[in-house]
């Protein structure tokens with residue numbers, strides 16, 4: 001596929017595990033601001049848990065960072081390291097599945113349309 005076309009089709013990548021953590025007013029810790037509306041993405045609470053330990057050892061963050069959660073077509077996508085499988089929030093709100101391919105991606109739409 002033409003590189004310009006491919007890059008124009010890449011959705012917003014999730015930045016969970018890449019830039020920081022979000023702490024809600026009640027002390028709950030999440031991987032991003034949008035994640036505060038996804039209960040299963042809660043990583044801990046500042047009153048009980050170490051931010052350093054969460055950042056370096058949390059299984060959800062490490063799974064997102066490693067890209068081990070990717071399914072097809074993302075798993076075989078040539079820009080997966082850049083895109084990181086798209087935006088996890090999109091997957092969750094549309095598929096109720098935190099690890100589903102981002103349905104906003106045109107390549108994902110094309111793949112679903114073919115299968």
Ligand code: SF4
Nearest residue numbers: 074077083085086105
């Ligand atoms: S197929 Fe997956 S990894 Fe590739 S651009 Fe789309 S969402 Fe990103």
